[in-house]
Amino acid sequence: MTDDTIFAPSTAPGRAGVAVIRISGAQAGAALRALAGDPLPAPRRAVLRRIGDPASGGAIDHGLLLWFPGPRSFTGEDLGELQLHGGRAVIAAALEALAALPGLRPAEAGEFTRRAFDNGKLDLSAVEGLADLIDAETEAQRRQALRQMEGGLARRTGDWAARLTRVLAHFEAAIDFVEEELPEDLGEAALAEAEAVAGEIAAALDDRHRGERLREGLSAVILGAPNAGKSSLLNALARRDVAIVSETAGTTRDIVEVHLDLGGYPVTLADTAGLRALEKADDPQAAIERAGMARARERAERADIKLLLVDLEAALSDETALDGVAALHDTRSLVLLNKADLCEAAAVQDLARQIGDWDPIAVSARTGAGLDQVLDRLVELAGESFGGAEAAAGITRHRHRRALEDCRDAVARARSAELPELVAEELRLSLRALGRVSGRVDVEDLLDIVFADFCIGK
Known part of the structure; x- marks a missing residue:
């Protein structure tokens, strides 16, 4: 199905001034030519074109045409956009014309973002940040979601993963090159670095669930x-x-x-x-x-x-x-x-x-009377509850927390292991747990859940 070219409205249904229809896949360029004629516009440049129905030759609308050849697009594939007037009949006619073209089909919920993930344009935590940004209702939620979408959490976990990878490399060397003269304190120094990473992860976990609470909001009764x-x-x-x-x-x-x-x-x-x-x-x-x-x-x-x-x-x-x-x-x-x-x-x-x-x-x-003071106190209490949630890229979901807990625990087991082979195995488990945050490893069971929450066209 990933070989198909998909299309969908990216704007909310209903009457509006402008509606955006996205097309992504190998046939995106051909679809734009079929509806708007040759030539394709220069990449990332908007041009005004007559949009027509290839079957009847009749006009659908006059609108803007944009072309994003892959891999420099949101999905990493060839991607086109039609920006039309937002009337229901206009949108319906454009979608019907696209559906009649060979090789095109309507997108499923979250499929554009799923393709961006599959093509390495977004990691899994950034995908979740994008979903949170769409759902954000307050300024604090918007800031947190944008920070995560821009890779804040991925960079943090990526730094931990890089450091643990170096530690694992030391133990792999001790196992593979047992006859070589390696420094005697190599293992102890490496484990000290692993413990430092575990300490930073523990500090991140000790946040009173501020990131999750900011996503969901405080409860007042x-x-x-x-x-x-x-x-x-x-x-x-x-x-x-x-x-x-x-x-x-x-x-x-x-x-x-x-x-x-x-x-x-x-x-x-x-x-x-x-x-x-x-x-x-x-x-x-x-x-x-x-x-x-x-x-x-x-x-x-x-x-x-x-x-x-x-x-x-x-x-x-x-x-x-x-x-x-x-x-x-x-x-x-x-x-x-x-x-x-x-x-x-x-x-x-x-x-x-x-x-x-x-x-x-x-x-x-x-x-x-007095309600302004009440609101001021509520804002103060909310600020205290969320204090620190916006200072750094934090944990915003239970699955992030579970993965970091698993990483911390694996490092603790590595510290107490007696054989280098067992230490290395626990370090591999710690890295696998960190990888679940960004979606680098062991994510197939997570993907359907993550992307099912997206709307059609995103």
Whole structure:
């Protein structure tokens, strides 16, 4: 199938000003000539041409034609691009004309990038960086993805692999040239270098999973009693109506989520069911509400940040209203005193002083008072959680972490091995593990998973 010439739109479906159709493979040049005539444009130069249907001779559109002869193209093959007007009928006519040409077929999902990998234009970690760049929703995610796509992680692992290869070469020499007079401390010096590499890998692994968390985003959850204003707070922070707001207790049963961009950091904020004691154990509605509260507590256990919302009116009239917050409070918590607009300022300040250890923020989800301070604190917390994730090309996927752990462990086994042959074997295993990061070795079982996440045309 890799001998086929493939084509697909590289822009999203739907009405747009411009649509790009890519063609890659041995017949790409012939396809461009069939639709736009001779001659092919100069490499990497855009020319305006009439695009026609070879079968009928009728015009399809007027658009730009680009030609990227291999290997200096994205896929490493001959590659052409048609930049047409983005109407559905225009795109459909162009794709139908291409499909009628001999040797051409529509591309499968991720096939352009798969060919770039197969032809050595991208390593596997760069492929994953490209996928992350397409999916990036915030500035921090974009920077991390671009750094990986440009080879940051591959260069880091490549340096480790080069150093371990030199160490392995020393032991191979000791095995193959046993009769030669080699330095007595050759093995010890080589293993010291291997240990240095293992130490650097261990330091990279000790990153609190910042790279993976930046890809996925932080998880924040709003917790509190019924009618504390959780749904109103979610709507206010999202700046749109996401959750239903009602004075009836127990309105929120399922978890409602919204994705936020806080200072360039991705955060998923969840509204949850109100937490309270239920009197009627056999009431069907109570059973539903209990299920919602169980989900809220489970989500709170997994959350990176907990927004503990206090109803100021209830807290000022009943000291036990703070008991629920006290039970949930920990180092991941941010305490918010809601409905400050309905209470006397002096009373609010007095309560804030009493619970000063919690460092609370007085807010009004209805008027927006105090929400800027909340957002500033959330940005600060997100920055602390992701601190260091952007300083260097880091680990962004579980498979990277597993490969580096395997490499580190193999070096440790090499250090304790008694025979040079066993040391060499463990070093070979360590190099094989590093190779899995960039896709140099042992990757066939990974490729379908990696490329299946790509869209058609990329």
